[in-house]
Amino acid sequence: MQLEWxxxxxxLDLSIVALSGEMEESPLHQEVRAAAADLAALKExxxxxxxxxxxxxxxxxxxxxxxxxxxxxxxxxxRRMYGRAVASPRELEQMEKKLTSLEKDxxxxxxxxxxxxxxxxxMDLQRNxxxxxxxxxxxxxxxxxxxxxxALARLRADLEQLQEQRRVVEAKLEPQFLERYRIMSQRHQxxxxxxxxxxxxxxxxxxxxxxxxxxxxxxxxxxxxxxCGRLLVKRAPEE
Numbered sequence: 186m187q188l189e190w191x192x193x194x195x196x197l198d199l200s201i202v203a204l205s206g207e208m209e210e211s212p213l214h215q216e217v218r219a220a221a222a223d224l225a226a227l228k229e230x231x232x233x234x235x236x237x238x239x240x241x242x243x244x245x246x247x248x249x250x251x252x253x254x255x256x257x258x259x260x261x262x263x264r265r266m267y268g269r270a271v272a273s274p275r276e277l278e279q280m281e282k283k284l285t286s287l288e289k290d291x292x293x294x295x296x297x298x299x300x301x302x303x304x305x306x307x308m309d310l311q312r313n314x315x316x317x318x319x320x321x322x323x324x325x326x327x328x329x330x331x332x333x334x335x336a337l338a339r340l341r342a343d344l345e346q347l348q349e350q351r352r353v354v355e356a357k358l359e360p361q362f363l364e365r366y367r368i369m370s371q372r373h374q375x376x377x378x379x380x381x382x383x384x385x386x387x388x389x390x391x392x393x394x395x396x397x398x399x400x401x402x403x404x405x406x407x408x409x410x411x412x413c414g415r416l417l418v419k420r421a422p423e424e
Contacts, residue, residue, distance in 0.1 A: 379415075
């Protein structure tokens with residue numbers, strides 16, 4: 186019976202390893218990582234868009250201040266020209282030239298400001314679109330994380346069940362059999378026991394000898410495959 190418990194312990198350990206691997210390698214992990222990477226990229230793009238938008242707005246404020254000053258200078262010049270404060274025709278001519286230059290400069294700045302405002306409006310729309318996409322991506326990431334956590338919670342519950350079953354089975358093994366199980370498990374990567382089916386070792390597929398077959402009927406005998414070295418367990422046909 187001890188060999189049967191050893192076999193059961195191996196089955197549980199293999200199931201625990203498989204379940205642990207399923208938890209670590211769930212496709213949902215990759216989906217969460219991909220969603221997080223997409224969100225990070227969107228946030229980076231949004232940050233760059235915000236920075237570019239702030240630069241344009243800063244430039245527009247500077248232009249508006251410049252326009253305000255040019256407008257003020259123009260009005261002051263007009264006031265002087267038409268306020269009978271001009272000393273001579275030559276001075277008036279110079280002031281008219283300056284006024285023409287101011288108006289030309291002002292028109293250029295106003296055109297530049299108008300073009301910049303249109304650019305800012307487009308950039309603002311693009312920024313808002315990025316905000317919308319980032320919001321959607323955050324929701325997607327949250328949903329993926331929720332799916333992953335739900336899946337992991339189910340797997341953890343199954344794992345706890347297996348581990349509890351393992352503790353029960355391990356408690357049924359006598360110390361020497363438990364120690365032998367540990368040694369064989371380490372030696373054969375978790376598959377230290379092999380079932381004998383049709384006089385064939387389930388571990389390596391080699392026929393066992395007649396002497397080994399006879400020893401298998403002793404419930405306390407430890408019989409090893411002469412080819413692969415695994416501990417042999419006689420299994421009933423329905424098992």
